[in-house]
Amino acid sequence: MVQAKTWILTKPFEGFPQHSDFELKVEELPEPKDGEVLLEAVFISVDPYMRLISSFSVNKGDVMIGTQVSKVIKSNNPTFPVGTHVVASCGWRTHTVCDGTGLVPIMPDWPQDVSLSLALGAIGMPGLTALYGIEEVLGLQKGETLLVNAAAGAVGSVVGQIAKIKGCKVVGSAGSDAKVAFLKELGFDAAFNYKTVGSLEEALKKASPEGYDCYFDNVGGPFSTVALQQMKNFGRIAVCGSISVYNDTTPQTGPYPYLTMIFKQIKMEGFMETRWGHKDPESLKRLMGWLKEGKLQGREHITKGFENVPAAFLGMLKGENIGKAVVAV
Numbered sequence: 487m488v489q490a491k492t493w494i495l496t497k498p499f500e501g502f503p504q505h506s507d508f509e510l511k512v513e514e515l516p517e518p519k520d521g522e523v524l525l526e527a528v529f530i531s532v533d534p535y536m537r538l539i540s541s542f543s544v545n546k547g548d549v550m551i552g553t554q555v556s557k558v559i560k561s562n563n564p565t566f567p568v569g570t571h572v573v574a575s576c577g578w579r580t581h582t583v584c585d586g587t588g589l590v591p592i593m594p595d596w597p598q599d600v601s602l603s604l605a606l607g608a609i610g611m612p613g614l615t616a617l618y619g620i621e622e623v624l625g626l627q628k629g630e631t632l633l634v635n636a637a638a639g640a641v642g643s644v645v646g647q648i649a650k651i652k653g654c655k656v657v658g659s660a661g662s663d664a665k666v667a668f669l670k671e672l673g674f675d676a677a678f679n680y681k682t683v684g685s686l687e688e689a690l691k692k693a694s695p696e697g698y699d700c701y702f703d704n705v706g707g708p709f710s711t712v713a714l715q716q717m718k719n720f721g722r723i724a725v726c727g728s729i730s731v732y733n734d735t736t737p738q739t740g741p742y743p744y745l746t747m748i749f750k751q752i753k754m755e756g757f758m759e760t761r762w763g764h765k766d767p768e769s770l771k772r773l774m775g776w777l778k779e780g781k782l783q784g785r786e787h788i789t790k791g792f793e794n795v796p797a798a799f800l801g802m803l804k805g806e807n808i809g810k811a812v813v814a815v
């Protein structure tokens with residue numbers, strides 16, 4: 487008999503999530519039946535979407551949603567022998583019994599010197615989001631200028647690096663001086679701390695006086711209202727995330743973008759990376775190739791211990807992470 491530790495929601499989030507919204511519970515798991523496996527969590531991901539999606543998909547007493555890299559430690563399913571590592575959407579739990587549905591094996595030739603935690607970051611969902619946003623949504627071309635916000639985070643840091651690989655000028659915005667220094671290390675052409683610049687409009691103009699061809703938007707809200715004005719005519723905007731509104735209890739209203747979009751003839755497209763799921767195996771190989779060639783860095787912000795998953799989640803929402811926020815169980 488295995489005991490699984492789980493983090494459940496004590497109540498739906500209201501505004502910014504609190505430690506008291508989570509409770510650690512221990513559950514006895516049954517032995518895996520025919521066709522089933524027992525998974526043990528190795529790395530647990532904490533992501534902004536969990537705040538958003540849990541509002542309408544997680545009820546009081548439910549285990550918090552999320553993905554993890556886990557190891558098969560018992561198996562009655564020949565597709566997933568003992569020792570296999572998988573990406574599993576089984577939430578914040580140390581152990582899980584499941585029948586294998588939805589488990590995604592780590593790519594077969596994953597290099598030994600690359601941490602499996604990157605399967606939750608640069609060589610996983612956030613990396614794919616960056617790649618698809620750039621290639622499928624923006625159609626970024628060599629020589630163009632791209633703006634990305636939350637630029638030092640899991641998605642943003644990969645966006646900037648791919649744009650550099652493609653021969654573009656990259657401007658990044660992030661919420662601390664340490665993050666700005668990191669962006670410069672990554673080769674961003676310009677980076678600024680949006681919390682201290684005073685005028686965002688001036689910072690955007692200074693970084694690219696001629697404006698922006700593409701804007702990869704992770705933040706939304708007032709930032710985007712200002713950024714929209716700095717787009718070039720026929721600019722393209724990939725609406726990836728809107729983290730500045732995820733904790734709102736009352737929806738924000740604001741200046742509406744339509745007139746600027748008309749006069750600048752801007753194209754804006756929201757997307758979810760799952761749209762291109764059929765391309766994932768090939769895309770992950772490309773991301774891994776860039777990593778191995780030294781063109782892509784997969785910086786991570788690792789928190790240790792299953793007991794610290796809520797703290798890691800709250801820290802990520804507060805902007806404490808540089809790179810992908812992950813918990814090493």
Ligand SMILES: NC(=O)c1ccc[n+]([C@@H]2O[C@H](COP(=O)([O-])OP(=O)(O)OC[C@H]3O[C@@H](n4cnc5c(N)ncnc54)[C@H](OP(=O)(O)O)[C@@H]3O)[C@@H](O)[C@H]2O)c1
Binds near residue numbers: 637728809
């Ligand atoms: N469409 C898709 O398929 C898809 C997939 C993955 C992620 N996303 C979205 O992409 C965005 C980035 O996700 P991620 O996983 O890469 O997270 P992340 O950037 O690693 O972490 C979140 C970051 O957001 C910033 N932030 C938090 N609150 C903010 C606020 N009120 N205003 C401005 N910035 C704030 C913080 O950075 P600063 O210190 O720089 O403020 C924080 O570090 C999120 O909006 C997420 O929902 C979308």
